[in-house]
Amino acid sequence: MSWRIRDARDFADALEGRARPSSREVASLIAVAERLCEAAAELQPSPAFQTSLRTSLMTEAATVLTATAPPVTARAHRRQISFPVATRRAAIAVAALATTFGLVGMTTASASALPGDTLYPVKRGVENARLALKRGDSERGAFRLELAANRVAEANGLVEHRSVPATLEADTLTAYSEQADQGSDTLVRSFKATDHRADIITINRFANSTAGQLEKLEGKLDGPAAVALAAAQTQLASIVDTTSRLCPACGGIDRDVISALTGPGPATEPGPSSPAPSPPDGAAPQTNPAPGPGPVGGRPAGAGDADEDSSNDSRDDDSSGDSDDASDSDEEESDASDEPEPSPSPRPSPSPSPTPSPSSTPTPAAPKADFTWSGQPGVGNELRVTFRDASSPDAIRWKWDFGDGSPTSQVKNPPRHTYPASGTYAVTLSVSNKSGGSNAVTKSVTVPVR
């Protein structure tokens, strides 16, 4: 039978212009097919018939269609996208232009639109429409990261080509942070449900590329824009922190690029969870209880080799069991040689005990516990809260109870915590120091109804 299949394929390929006829016979058969197509043109309906049938159908449709329109299903109500007036007008213009000039010109114009341009709302409207058509966490999360990348590209564009009010830059960078946040959260959720590494790798690659772009903006912004930039970098560092915890073996991260996120200077820990702006962090051994060989966080991932190659498999399985997140990383803490690293490789940190701010304050018997938090609304009533430790520098152990029954976290700055429902939560941070003194503080986090 194989000759039949091969012949059939050759013929099909030649018909569609993918290959030249493989034999004289095929060539002749192609000629027959062409003759058929010519004949088709002679089988045209008469214009008179064409029009008269259309008229009859339209008359019929007036009764048939409206009378029996079925109840609107959930799918039809799928998404209500609100269109600002400018987008509406632009949509009509685009649709009309599409038929005459093709979409190319319009596309190029709005694709490169920057905040402040006339066509910029169209660009954002298009993004939203495309997002609405994405299905499933994986797709949606990845697409949000694409949108975030657009924002940072725009931020760079704004800086290079014009002088703009700092608020425009700031807003763009804030939008970046939000999309990065939502996108990575969604992908993390997908990863937790499906274990598809591709989701984490997508985040890593996104972090990689945008970290570089954020870095390019350093020093070029001031005022609110600079603040937004710092927040964006912090955000990204925290995201990378999460992914390396969840899947240390997942590749896509370039260590050097990521360590640049936390900025040069005294905060030498490559750990992303110590954001530049908080000085007291410097002293203590850092964020993550450091497993000797390896990646940050709960997993003493055995094979510490840097597998940047996303196609490698199941490296993270040979660690002692626990594939949970950092909250269970009790046992690693004892090792003071902290290697808080975002990447899976065991590269020792350049200075294991970064001590930019002398912790030579007269050590009280017990540390002072404190923290700050800030929330960003998520989907529905969700609130995504970022907690930042603000305890005294001598604290070396942390334990966070988020007040919603979720597992505790034992790192200095826990990964972003999502409260799914509105309400008030009592969040407790307990800290202890080297000499065994401990303290705790409880604060209320309120998730508003939206």
Add this chain to the structure above:
Amino acid sequence: MFEGRGALRVAIAYALSEPSDRRVVRAIGSRPNPPRDEDDLERIRALIELAQKGDADAFGQLYDRYMTSIFRFVHARVGSPQLAEDITSDTFLRALRSIHSYTWQGKDFAAWLTTIARNLIADHYKSRRTQLEMVTDLPPERASTQPAPDTDVLAGISTQTLMRAVNSLPAEQRDCILMRFIQELSIAETAQALGKSEGAVKQLQLRAVRRLAKVVEKETVT
């Protein structure tokens, strides 16, 4: 990353949410060819959804797009233009009345319309209790590598003769030829309409064209 498709989608999404805005609906529908790329498929989807929600104009646009294709198929099958007109009318009327039962996952829209047409043709002939379309003697089928007729011979054949030859083929081969070359459906669409795999359609079209070539050769020789 930012493709032209995106702009089209926002237009479509807008049209779906504001069906009273006729300008956008019209702008969406007005491409002449049978749908080939994703853009077109999106447009078709939008039109179908609008029609299902009660938009007569959207249905009109669908008619504009597919009318010629269906007509050609029917005309090639039945030979007579008048009969072709009747059956084409019935096809679209039936489609209009059952548009609600059309779901995208089921069948490609072109395949769906073609199926309606085929059924109507079959009904027509069944009800007349006469023999189906024109039949001529068929040479026995062989797996051959004989060259098909010269192009000169081909060019000299009238469309009528050619169509008669097509109609003399076994039903599936005939329909495959009509769908692929008269309606210009894709392999995928043809596969859907015939209820076969794409690989099977490729083999079928080869068999059909080979057979047709032989019939034509025989016709012109005699």
